[in-house]
Amino acid sequence: MGMLRVSCIQIAIALLVFTHTKSSTQASTETNGTIKKCIAHERSALLTFRAGLSDPANRLSSWEGDSCCQWKGVQCSNRSSHIVKLDLQGPDCDNSDASMQVLGGNISSSLIVLQQLQYLDLSCNRFDKVQIPEFLGSFHELRYLDLSQSSLVGRIPPQLGNLSNLRYLNLDSIFGDTHSTDITWLSRLSSLEHLDMSWVNLSTITNWVSVMNMLPSLVSLDLSFCDLSTSPDSLWHSNLTSLEYLSISANNFHKLIAPNWFWDLTSLKYLDASACQFDGPFPDEIGNMTSTVHLDLSENNLVGMIPPNLKNLCNLQELFLFQNNINGSITEFINRLPSCSWNKFKTLFLPESNLTGSLPAKLEPFRNLAWLELSDNKLTGPVPLWVGKLTNLAELDLSTNNLDGTLHEGHLSGLVNLERLSLSDNSIAIRLNSTWVPPFSLTEVELRSCILGPKFPMWLKWQTNIYNLDISNTSIYDMVPDWFWTMASSVNTLNIRSNQISGFLSPKMELMRAFAMDLSSNQFTGPIPKLPINLTKLDLSRNNLSGPLPLDFGAPRLETLFLYNNFISGSIPSSLCKLRLLRLLDLSGNKLTGTLPDCQDYESTTNTTSFSIHNLSLRNNNLSGEFPLFLWNCQQLIFLDLSHNQFFGTLHSWIGGRLPSLAFLRLRHNMFCGHIPVELTNLVKLQYLDLAYNNLSGIIPKSIVNFKGMALTADKYDDEYEGTLDSGMSEGLNEMIEYDDNFTVVTKGQEQLYTGEIIYMVNLDLSCNNFIGNIPEEIGSLVALKSLNVSWNSFTGKIPEKIGALVQVESLDLSHNELSGEIPTSLSALTSLSHLNMSYNNLTGKIPSGNQLQVLDDQASIYIGNPGLCGPPLSNKCPETGMISVVPEDRKDAGGDAFFLSISTISGFAIGLWTVFCILLFGTKQRIACFAASDSLCDWLYAQVALCWSSLNDYR
Numbered sequence: 001m002g003m004l005r006v007s008c009i010q011i012a013i014a015l016l017v018f019t020h021t022k023s024s025t026q027a028s029t030e031t032n033g034t035i036k037k038c039i040a041h042e043r044s045a046l047l048t049f050r051a052g053l054s055d056p057a058n059r060l061s062s063w064e065g066d067s068c069c070q071w072k073g074v075q076c077s078n079r080s081s082h083i084v085k086l087d088l089q090g091p092d093c094d095n096s097d098a099s100m101q102v103l104g105g106n107i108s109s110s111l112i113v114l115q116q117l118q119y120l121d122l123s124c125n126r127f128d129k130v131q132i133p134e135f136l137g138s139f140h141e142l143r144y145l146d147l148s149q150s151s152l153v154g155r156i157p158p159q160l161g162n163l164s165n166l167r168y169l170n171l172d173s174i175f176g177d178t179h180s181t182d183i184t185w186l187s188r189l190s191s192l193e194h195l196d197m198s199w200v201n202l203s204t205i206t207n208w209v210s211v212m213n214m215l216p217s218l219v220s221l222d223l224s225f226c227d228l229s230t231s232p233d234s235l236w237h238s239n240l241t242s243l244e245y246l247s248i249s250a251n252n253f254h255k256l257i258a259p260n261w262f263w264d265l266t267s268l269k270y271l272d273a274s275a276c277q278f279d280g281p282f283p284d285e286i287g288n289m290t291s292t293v294h295l296d297l298s299e300n301n302l303v304g305m306i307p308p309n310l311k312n313l314c315n316l317q318e319l320f321l322f323q324n325n326i327n328g329s330i331t332e333f334i335n336r337l338p339s340c341s342w343n344k345f346k347t348l349f350l351p352e353s354n355l356t357g358s359l360p361a362k363l364e365p366f367r368n369l370a371w372l373e374l375s376d377n378k379l380t381g382p383v384p385l386w387v388g389k390l391t392n393l394a395e396l397d398l399s400t401n402n403l404d405g406t407l408h409e410g411h412l413s414g415l416v417n418l419e420r421l422s423l424s425d426n427s428i429a430i431r432l433n434s435t436w437v438p439p440f441s442l443t444e445v446e447l448r449s450c451i452l453g454p455k456f457p458m459w460l461k462w463q464t465n466i467y468n469l470d471i472s473n474t475s476i477y478d479m480v481p482d483w484f485w486t487m488a489s490s491v492n493t494l495n496i497r498s499n500q501i502s503g504f505l506s507p508k509m510e511l512m513r514a515f516a517m518d519l520s521s522n523q524f525t526g527p528i529p530k531l532p533i534n535l536t537k538l539d540l541s542r543n544n545l546s547g548p549l550p551l552d553f554g555a556p557r558l559e560t561l562f563l564y565n566n567f568i569s570g571s572i573p574s575s576l577c578k579l580r581l582l583r584l585l586d587l588s589g590n591k592l593t594g595t596l597p598d599c600q601d602y603e604s605t606t607n608t609t610s611f612s613i614h615n616l617s618l619r620n621n622n623l624s625g626e627f628p629l630f631l632w633n634c635q636q637l638i639f640l641d642l643s644h645n646q647f648f649g650t651l652h653s654w655i656g657g658r659l660p661s662l663a664f665l666r667l668r669h670n671m672f673c674g675h676i677p678v679e680l681t682n683l684v685k686l687q688y689l690d691l692a693y694n695n696l697s698g699i700i701p702k703s704i705v706n707f708k709g710m711a712l713t714a715d716k717y718d719d720e721y722e723g724t725l726d727s728g729m730s731e732g733l734n735e736m737i738e739y740d741d742n743f744t745v746v747t748k749g750q751e752q753l754y755t756g757e758i759i760y761m762v763n764l765d766l767s768c769n770n771f772i773g774n775i776p777e778e779i780g781s782l783v784a785l786k787s788l789n790v791s792w793n794s795f796t797g798k799i800p801e802k803i804g805a806l807v808q809v810e811s812l813d814l815s816h817n818e819l820s821g822e823i824p825t826s827l828s829a830l831t832s833l834s835h836l837n838m839s840y841n842n843l844t845g846k847i848p849s850g851n852q853l854q855v856l857d858d859q860a861s862i863y864i865g866n867p868g869l870c871g872p873p874l875s876n877k878c879p880e881t882g883m884i885s886v887v888p889e890d891r892k893d894a895g896g897d898a899f900f901l902s903i904s905t906i907s908g909f910a911i912g913l914w915t916v917f918c919i920l921l922f923g924t925k926q927r928i929a930c931f932a933a934s935d936s937l938c939d940w941l942y943a944q945v946a947l948c949w950s951s952l953n954d955y956r
Helices: 002-031 040-051 096-101 109-113 134-138 158-162 184-188 208-212 284-288 308-312 330-335 339-344 385-389 458-462 482-490 507-511 574-578 600-606 629-633 678-682 702-706 756-760 777-781 801-805 825-829 851-855 889-921 924-955
Strands: 074-076 083-087 119-121 144-146 152-155 168-170 177-179 194-196 220-222 245-247 270-272 294-296 318-320 347-349 356-358 371-373 378-381 395-397 420-422 444-446 468-470 493-495 502-504 516-518 523-526 537-539 544-547 560-562 567-570 584-586 591-594 615-617 622-625 639-641 646-650 664-666 671-674 688-690 695-698 743-747 750-754 763-765 770-774 787-789 794-797 811-813 818-822 835-837 842-846 868-870
Touching (some): 040 109, 109 134, 134 158, 330 356, 458 482, 482 507, 678 702, 702 777, 777 801, 801 825, 825 851
Parallel strands (some): 083 119, 119 144, 144 168, 152 177, 168 194, 194 220, 220 245, 347 371, 356 378, 395 420, 420 444, 444 468, 468 493, 502 523, 544 567, 567 591, 615 639, 639 664, 646 671, 664 688, 671 695, 688 763, 695 770, 787 811, 811 835, 842 868
Antiparallel strands (some): 074 083, 743 750
């Protein structure tokens, strides 16, 4: 029996050893790459989860077979084989090109099977209109949960408070629309170290600070953009002794920056309280934050300077105070920074802070600065020489100030690590020796409006890694050197506009890397070469370019092309049809001839039928042909200007159906004929129509009431036109030209230039045509009109009474027509009117008065050519009606005597002259008959005059 007991014990030990050995061997095998199959029901749960997802990039293509532990984003426990990690984070959230690589669809509840899950990351995907699932609160082993930037919506489930082991929680909702009305559930997450709820709507939460104070392990907290409105002065007892990172930016606290609870957080290393509507000076308590490494209190209204008691901030390395109202001397501000941290500062970021005065003469202790940003302030004086001693400086931005003086090699020779130099919008003269070789390799150069010229800056020759170059408006009067095109071959955004740079455009342009180039307002000559293949935006306007357009533009992704005000000749090539992404095209002010390509042949070979063009201007050329068929497929067109060309024929009815977005149509000074097609009034968004100086005829369709763009007084299209007028050609602070379609509007009696404000111009100009008939009453419904011109036509009938409804009109021209009747009294209701012309019609009656009509300039000329009009401002008085005047008898007789004296004189002269003719021209019998007729005529004339005078006296 004893031997049996010993044997059993020995067997048990042996089995234990064998089991341990097998487990070790299995673990070792797993470590060496032989992975055990995952648990079947967990694998099924993942497949069900995948079935509910959309995966356009097929990111989960590896989710096949039995070994789910090998699937992408899945990790299993080496011991239990349970799934413990699911990492399906999407691509870079800020990368718009990655939008097709994200996951979408639903988050299936099948995942609840994964009860051993410790790590779940679904961030940077697009679960549009999907709520955060409540079942996530069942993962009791979960330590890491990231649902940020995934377009989730709705209420954040309080069940997340059951995740007692959670250390990391990120619910950043910048791409979603989540909210919470009660966050007390957070207090149960006692192990939480990282919490990010930025962009979550917490506008109803008032106790958020006390809830956060119940998380003693919290190290990082981000509640920016949460619509918070309360911030207590202090905490009775702070448990946030581990908090190092705090961001509460872009909330609405509307209070003094001190006292505030966060000044007691002694472990804080990063504070971002930007755009929180704080004001007032920094508090004394900030001096206790001895461990602070990074402080950001940007975009507040901090009035006054930092107090001297910042001296305890001896570890401060980065200071962000942008968009404040510091409103003080830059020298005093710097002197108040803690001197014990001067040699530790890496970043001094103070743009848009209303800083004044000159830069201090010395800043030597700040030798470790890597980023000095003082842009958009009111700094004056020269750039001090100590800037050249900041050997670690990588970014220097002093742009948009009032700095002046000269900058030479001494300012730059020590900046061996400099990568970005921005001095734009100052009056600094940069005088560097032509043989000087810079010690740095810049990636960004922004010197707009400084003085570099007159010669081309030779030191740029050595900068071969620049991707952003702005030397616009820098007084360069020189021919572009050949080396410039080589240096600029690596540049992404190039801006050299508004100089006097001459020479030819290099054939090497084709090899450049640029995607945006602005070479406008210079003196470039010669033809346009083939363009860089990556180019999307190009401005060559206001030069002296000549020759034809390139047969192959060479830039298939071109979106913006400005070539206006040059001397380009020839026809528009069919290669234009390849530019399907083109949105803005301006070829105006050239010498182009011929017709536009209709692109039908290109469409038949590519199966592409639509263009992206929004803005097309071809005015001031010599183009001809009928209304361009090219526009048939431009259904996104908003601005169209074909004025001052030689287009002819009728206006096609398809315009009203094929161009539904058209808002601005300008066809003046062409040879169009025929009637206005009724279908044109289907352009309900049309707010600017100029058909002046053509041969159009017929009547104005009454359906003009359909022009809702002329009838809505609100700024209805601001959002729709956004990006249509301006080119968007910018990179960082490289503000390349902002293109505003410069429509010239004939209004107020003269041609005026409208640029960006053209979107507010509501205009109807039908002048100088052959229109007939009445001006329809329906024109009074176009109440948003600011300018109405129907002059130099053949309109008849009365002026519509409803014209007084055009309360926004500033210019009204009805001159040179055949209008009749009285001027409607409603005209006096036009209080915005500043120009009026009703000359040369057949108008009669009294001119209405009152309001704006009394202050118009040169009032007499307004009504000239209407002999039937009377009353002020004309000298022709209107006859008084309804009154009887009594004239004394003696005055009647005097008037009668004078009248008859005049009549007798005139009659005597006529009879005498007739007698002479009778004597000289006729024979005897004829003379007798002539004298008898004269006597009879004289008697009759006397009787008629006497009767008229008697009747007139009776009337008076």
